[in-house]
Each structure stands twice: as structure tokens, then as C-alpha cells.
Amino acid sequence: MTAPGFAQVLTEGVELLRGFRRRRTAVTEARHAVAEWSARHPAARPQLVVDVRPGSPVVDYDLLVCHPEGGTVALSAPADDGVPWLADHSTHWAAGYLVSVDKVHVHVAEALTMLRRLPRGDRAVHDEIVEQSLLLNEIMTDDEPLDEEDVRAAADEFRRSRGLHDRASTLAWLAEMSMSGEQFEAFIAGIARRRRFRRRKEAELAPAYLADHQADFDRVRALWVTACQPVNGELLRGLGGLLGCREAEITIGERWAGELPAPLRHAARESMVGPVEHAGGYLTGMVLERRASRDDPETLAAAGAAAFREWLAARRKRASIEWHWL
Structure with a gap:
């Protein structure tokens, strides 16, 4: 880029800055304008710097352009109060961040x-x-x-x-x-x-x-107990095995297989699991029903979220x- 060419870049850059609306909602518009202008001056490699003031709808802009002999020139063109934001906020760059x-x-x-x-x-x-x-x-x-x-x-x-x-x-x-x-x-x-x-x-x-992850999206209805001591799985069918337990938590419901406690996730239908050590205690459970995963909207939505x-x-x-x- 020649000196006259760089002078033209500086002139156009100042005019560009002076035309920007200083509202947060206008930042995207400003970025697009610089991108279009940059296409006409690729050697200058322009970069727009946006300063967003804390608690304010007002923003400030600088434009950085590469000098033809090396280095970077920063343009600042405040159109209202005449104080460049760099001087107006002469603290650490991350103040307020x-x-x-x-x-x-x-x-x-x-x-x-x-x-x-x-x-x-x-x-x-x-x-x-x-x-x-x-x-x-x-x-x-x-x-x-x-x-x-x-x-x-x-x-x-x-x-x-x-x-x-x-x-x-x-x-x-x-x-x-x-x-x-x-x-x-x-x-x-x-x-x-x-x-x-x-x-x-x-x-x-x-x-x-x-x-x-097909198996993780089977729909599984299961019953399980987590307790501070092992629970007899066979007695679990009538819950009588819980009578002698000091403290236990019972869960029954339908889940995606991947959301079940790990010992139950891939257990077959009507199978009994445990007692096994789990989460600092013991888990005993049984799978009541298992339906293979399908690519229906509900399952795809769950898979997409995961x-x-x-x-x-x-x-x-x-x-x-x-x-x-x-």
C-alpha cells in the first residue's frame, strides 16, 4: 500500500467511525459496515474495537489498521464530546469486566x-x-x-x-x-x-x-431402593425386605435408560440388580419394563439435549x- 493509499484509508476510516450509532443495539450494524469496508482495503486489515460501558446503552469504537511500513494505527473519532474513550476510561482495560x-x-x-x-x-x-x-x-x-x-x-x-x-x-x-x-x-x-x-x-x-447411544434412550420403568445397608432383592417385590432397614429411599418411575442409576441402565426386563454398592450406600432394583429407543421427536429431542x-x-x-x- 502506498502512502497516498494509506492516507485514503485513514480518511475513510474516520468517516466510517463518525457514522456509527453509539448504541448497543447498533454494534452488529457497525461490524458489518467495517467488514464491507475491509473488503475494499484488504492490505490494511481493519479491526473494529468496541467498548461497552457498564450499565449504559452507549458504546464507543476504535478502528485499528495496519501501517504499510509495519505496526498498527488506532483511529478514534468521537463525534459528540470530543474525548476518546481510551482517555475517558484510562484505567485497566478490564475495569468493570x-x-x-x-x-x-x-x-x-x-x-x-x-x-x-x-x-x-x-x-x-x-x-x-x-x-x-x-x-x-x-x-x-x-x-x-x-x-x-x-x-x-x-x-x-x-x-x-x-x-x-x-x-x-x-x-x-x-x-x-x-x-x-x-x-x-x-x-x-x-x-x-x-x-x-x-x-x-x-x-x-x-x-x-x-x-x-441407542441403549441410553431406551424407555425404562424401574423400581429401586437406595439404603445404608443391603436390601434383599427377592423380598423387594413385596417391599417386605425394607422392614428391617434403618433408612431407605424408594423410587419407582419411567426414565431414559441413561438417566437411571448406573447399575440399572442396561439391565434386562424383569431382571433384579443388587444389592450393589452405589453412591455411598447400597442399591437394589428391578427393571419392570424396557422399550427399545426410537427416532421419534421426543427421543431425538432428548438426544439433542444430551x-x-x-x-x-x-x-x-x-x-x-x-x-x-x-
Whole structure:
């Protein structure tokens, strides 16, 4: 690239920056504009840097371009107050951020809205935040329009998770969170895009996963007892074997085979299992009925959900995750 050519790149880059709308909802639009402009100046290898202000709908932009003699030139063109965001926020680059997952940088306020519910069992808060951040990485370039059903389903899911059962409670929550209507629309749109990505990924992965894990998707009706001491399996048929047990938990129901306690998963119909050591105690059970797996919608949906969990775990292992404990 010649010097005059680079001067033209700088001039066009400044004009491009000055034309961007500084709202969170306009970031995708800005990225597309830079991508189109980059195609006309491949030697400059332009990169758009977006700074999202914590608790604000306003964003700032920088444009990085490669100098023809080496190095990088950063363009900043604030059109309103005249203060480049780099100077305006002259603290550590991660100030206000909680975690970075690959290309996604999550602010503390954003992390709080990611939590659909308080984690239970062995699932921690940070696991939920990382999972949602991984999905955000996957939809960064998603500009496909959302249909009304996608948005409505995402809004309903969010309101249910927060116990917002009517318009009044939703408006009260928005006021409490200091969230504008525009911010809420963008927030729900993000949920809708993540839900759509997950739904499509599950449908994509389901057939192969089911083919590889057929036995895990048998429908099994079983009865089992977990106890602090061994239970006689033959007496289990009338439950009389439990009378001398200090403490026991009885379960009877229908499950996917893969969701049963491990000793029962692949047991044949009407077969008795145990007593065997299990989960710090003993398990005794019997399979009452077993139906071979089929590729019907219900089974494919279950296989897709399991496949997605496996895919997400693998995606997390490949991710760059950095927590900013500032």
C-alpha cells in the first residue's frame, strides 16, 4: 500500500467511525459496515474495537489498521464530546469486566442478567456465566432476523425465570434494574438468538448422537431402593425386605435408560440388580419394563439435549477463559 493509499484509508476510516450509532443495539450494524469496508482495503486489515460501558446503552469504537511500513494505527473519532474513550476510561482495560471468554468480554451487570436462576446442586454461578458467554461467541455474527415467535418465546422464558407473571411486575423489574425499553428489547433479542442457536445445534447433533447411544434412550420403568445397608432383592417385590432397614429411599418411575442409576441402565426386563454398592450406600432394583429407543421427536429431542451438553463441554475445553477479579 502506498502512502497516498494509506492516507485514503485513514480518511475513510474516520468517516466510517463518525457514522456509527453509539448504541448497543447498533454494534452488529457497525461490524458489518467495517467488514464491507475491509473488503475494499484488504492490505490494511481493519479491526473494529468496541467498548461497552457498564450499565449504559452507549458504546464507543476504535478502528485499528495496519501501517504499510509495519505496526498498527488506532483511529478514534468521537463525534459528540470530543474525548476518546481510551482517555475517558484510562484505567485497566478490564475495569468493570468480570470475565473474558474468547472474544466476549462480560461486564458485572451483564453477568447478573445472564443468570436464569440461582444455581442448584453442583452447578456454580461461574459455570452458568461461562456457558452463556460461550453461546454469545457463537452468535456474534448472527444477523438473521428473528421472527415474532422466537422473541415471544425468549421473553416468556425470561419472565418465568424471574417470576414476572404480568405486565406490572415486568415494568417494576425494569424500573428496579434501571433498564430502558430499548435495552430490554436488545436483551431479549440476545436470549432469542442464543435459544435459536441451541435449538438448531441440538437438531443438527441429535441423529448421530442417538445412533451412537441407542441403549441410553431406551424407555425404562424401574423400581429401586437406595439404603445404608443391603436390601434383599427377592423380598423387594413385596417391599417386605425394607422392614428391617434403618433408612431407605424408594423410587419407582419411567426414565431414559441413561438417566437411571448406573447399575440399572442396561439391565434386562424383569431382571433384579443388587444389592450393589452405589453412591455411598447400597442399591437394589428391578427393571419392570424396557422399550427399545426410537427416532421419534421426543427421543431425538432428548438426544439433542444430551449431545449439546457434550458439545458445550468440549467447546469450553477449547475456550480461553480469563476471570478479572479486580
